[in-house]
Amino acid sequence: MISFSPPRIDQKILDEVCNALSSGWITTGPRTKLFEEKITEYAGHKATLCTNSCSTGLELMLKWFGVKKGDEVIVPAYTYAASANVIVHCGAKPVFVDSNSDFNLSIEAVKKAITSKTKVILPVDLAGWPCDYDELNNLVCEESVREYFVSETIEQETLGRILILSDAAHSIGATYKGRKTGVLTDVSVYSFHAVKNITTAEGGAICLNLPKPFDNKAVYDYLKIKSLHGQTKDAFSKNQIGNWRYDIIEAGYKYNMTDVQAAMGLIELERYDRDMIVKRKHIFDSYSEALSKYDWAEVPVYENEIKKSSYHAFLLRIRNISETERDKIIQKIFQREVAVNVHFIPLPMTTFYSNLGNKIEDYPVAYDNFSREISLPVYYDLNDEQINIVIEAVIESVEDVIG
Numbered sequence: 001m002i003s004f005s006p007p008r009i010d011q012k013i014l015d016e017v018c019n020a021l022s023s024g025w026i027t028t029g030p031r032t033k034l035f036e037e038k039i040t041e042y043a044g045h046k047a048t049l050c051t052n053s054c055s056t057g058l059e060l061m062l063k064w065f066g067v068k069k070g071d072e073v074i075v076p077a078y079t080y081a082a083s084a085n086v087i088v089h090c091g092a093k094p095v096f097v098d099s100n101s102d103f104n105l106s107i108e109a110v111k112k113a114i115t116s117k118t119k120v121i122l123p124v125d126l127a128g129w130p131c132d133y134d135e136l137n138n139l140v141c142e143e144s145v146r147e148y149f150v151s152e153t154i155e156q157e158t159l160g161r162i163l164i165l166s167d168a169a170h171s172i173g174a175t176y177k178g179r180k181t182g183v184l185t186d187v188s189v190y191s192f193h194a195v196k197n198i199t200t201a202e203g204g205a206i207c208l209n210l211p212k213p214f215d216n217k218a219v220y221d222y223l224k225i226k227s228l229h230g231q232t233k234d235a236f237s238k239n240q241i242g243n244w245r246y247d248i249i250e251a252g253y254k255y256n257m258t259d260v261q262a263a264m265g266l267i268e269l270e271r272y273d274r275d276m277i278v279k280r281k282h283i284f285d286s287y288s289e290a291l292s293k294y295d296w297a298e299v300p301v302y303e304n305e306i307k308k309s310s311y312h313a314f315l316l317r318i319r320n321i322s323e324t325e326r327d328k329i330i331q332k333i334f335q336r337e338v339a340v341n342v343h344f345i346p347l348p349m350t351t352f353y354s355n356l357g358n359k360i361e362d363y364p365v366a367y368d369n370f371s372r373e374i375s376l377p378v379y380y381d382l383n384d385e386q387i388n389i390v391i392e393a394v395i396e397s398v399e400d401v402i403g
């Protein structure tokens with residue numbers, strides 16, 4: 001069986017995790033600090049706070065901005081539940097918008113969804129393909145949009161407009177006009193979950209890139225406290241001689257990354273651009289070249305003059321098929337011992353979000369993308385022989401079903 005997305009666990013990772021374990025410091029400490037610095041250096045934004053997941057990172061930023069009951073946050077209908085659940089956790093309303101054929105949220109749909117209750121837009125770089133950031137950044141700065149914005153906290157007052165909080169769970173290393181995700185908008189949050197391009201088993205990173213007059217280092221210092229029970233000193237600083245006294249300035253959260261996780265991340269990040277991402281691109285190129293020969297195959301765009309993907313997920317669509325036919329094709333691919341997946345079931349189709357009154361009929365492009373989509377395996381250890389097995393399995397299964 002060819003698996004879908006196992007992590008790359010080699011001797012280097014094992015050694016560094018063991019080093020962290022035997023260093024005597026296993027929770028947040030020097031390795032996490034170093035990983036934060038390396039991420040900042042990597043993407044070029046202003047400061048990075050590592051967290052125990054992308055979800056908690058997104059939620060922390062929504063709470064930092066003061067998002068609460070009565071507020072609205074615009075989010076694509078086509079995403080993983082994490083992007084919308086964090087909005088619900090703040091008591092606010094996720095306002096779904098439809099997608100483009102590139103799977104990302106439609107700017108036209110965003111424009112129509114903005115109201116005086118909108119506090120944040122939460123775009124998702126689906127499969128590692130950056131959203132239209134110039135259009136989004138310009139939109140929130142337009143005078144007519146700013147006029148709508150109602151400031152209720154100091155942070156909202158300071159920004160004076162809708163915040164763009166990018167769910168960059170898939171898109172570390174992706175570029176837009178040559179710049180990496182992390183610097184493309186106000187705040188971007190990476191995920192280091194086990195299936196993501198870089199993994200720490202579980203983990204996330206908040207990339208702060210707030211405009212003036214925000215002091216991103218000061219925001220980092222505050223978020224660090226907020227992510228650790230509102231305690232003014234973390235365990236590592238408290239452990240230094242005579243430095244035991246602390247204060248609690250608010251009822252904060254417990255969202256910190258550990259040094260054991262950071263040990264994995266440091267190894268992964270160091271070899272990411274020169275090795276890991278090159279391999280992912282090779283897999284994308286192989287699938288794309290082999291499958292685009294077939295009329296039924298709609299292969300994803302992953303490079304153009306403006307954007308380059310991080311090659312997170314290869315979202316193949318089959319032309320002119322129904323959801324039922326797609327499901328049949330997936331069954332047949334699995335019977336050929338290849339694991340595939342669907343990214344994602346649009347949220348209005350799930351029980352919770354449909355019970356909130358969302359209807360999939362209002363998101364026709366998201367539904368069309370979903371109903372014809374099959375995600376193929378992409379991971380470091382997938383070799384050329386296996387890539388060919390995947391391609392054969394897809395071709396045979398599709399032709400079995402659409403005959």
Ligand SMILES: *Cc1c(COP(=O)(O)O)cnc(C)c1O
Pocket residue numbers: 052053054055056079080082083124167169170190191192193202203204
């Ligand atoms: C994985 C994922 C997340 C959540 O990441 P965690 O680190 O698991 O919290 C958020 N958004 C999208 C689109 C994802 O795929």
